Amino acid sequence: LDRTALFKLSYGLYIIGVKDGDKYGGCVVNTVTQATASPITVTVCINKDNYTNECVKRSKEFTVSILSEHIDRGVIGVFGFSTGKDRDKFAEAPHSLTPAGLPYINKGVTGYLECRVIDFTDNFTHTVFIAEVREAENISDEPPMTYAYYHDVIKGKTPKNAPIYAGEPQAEPSGAYTCGVCGYVYPGGAEEFERLPEDYKCPVCGAVKSKFILKSGGNL
Numbered sequence: 001l002d003r004t005a006l007f008k009l010s011y012g013l014y015i016i017g018v019k020d021g022d023k024y025g026g027c028v029v030n031t032v033t034q035a036t037a038s039p040i041t042v043t044v045c046i047n048k049d050n051y052t053n054e055c056v057k058r059s060k061e062f063t064v065s066i067l068s069e070h071i072d073r074g075v076i077g078v079f080g081f082s083t084g085k086d087r088d089k090f091a092e093a094p095h096s097l098t099p100a101g102l103p104y105i106n107k108g109v110t111g112y113l114e115c116r117v118i119d120f121t122d123n124f125t126h127t128v129f130i131a132e133v134r135e136a137e138n139i140s141d142e143p144p145m146t147y148a149y150y151h152d153v154i155k156g157k158t159p160k161n162a163p164i165y166a167g168e169p170q171a172e173p174s175g176a177y178t179c180g181v182c183g184y185v186y187p188g189g190a191e192e193f194e195r196l197p198e199d200y201k202c203p204v205c206g207a208v209k210s211k212f213i214l215k216s217g218g219n220l
């Protein structure tokens, strides 16, 4: 089996939003797909270890914020590389509530969907949710963020809870500064990195300069 054949599958990037009692939660996913047109349904795969998974199972409803290329990188950092178990992620991101009171990101997105879970099925590490779309709205004409753009243009990494995680990163050349939050490797070498202004932020997840770690060689 040549795993690289799977690298050619296409995806978008989204943030799932949930309401868990009086708390909000959510995470980045690349796995939202429209499944039927009448009624309009979507599927999404969410890792069983993710806080968002248990919230969707409990509340049976969620939003999908459709990320654009202009999404604040810090929002990807918060929703894609940290857990809502001990963090109020929506408090750190521009958001609004749907008429039903569910949170969605309102800046750096093309629009949002509000979905009601019809069914879900266990799929090894992930749960596949099937949901009916009961509300949908366009917010901007910004280009939607594709996974290819995230990976190839902004050099974004994918954590192990994502279904398309491709294994441990390869060894990096010694002297490479790497973001301690998302794993982005600064391409310009250690000396150049050290000369960057103190307000430099990771272009993938928005982490501050002090979160970068100098890899002294060998494996990450």
Ligand SMILES: Cc1cc2nc3c(=O)[nH]c(=O)nc-3n(C[C@H](O)[C@H](O)[C@H](O)COP(=O)(O)O)c2cc1C
Residues within 6 Å of the ligand: 013, 025, 026, 027, 028, 029, 030, 031, 045, 046, 047, 048, 049, 050, 051, 052, 053, 079, 080, 081, 082, 083, 084, 085, 150, 156, 157, 158, 159, 161, 162, 163
């Ligand atoms: C580019 C990208 C794609 C991701 N895709 C998925 C996905 O489809 N399903 C999933 O369960 N997690 C996915 N993740 C990982 C979750 O966003 C991540 O594990 C998050 O920290 C979970 O947060 P939670 O515990 O608050 O739910 C993805 C992350 C990134 C950065």
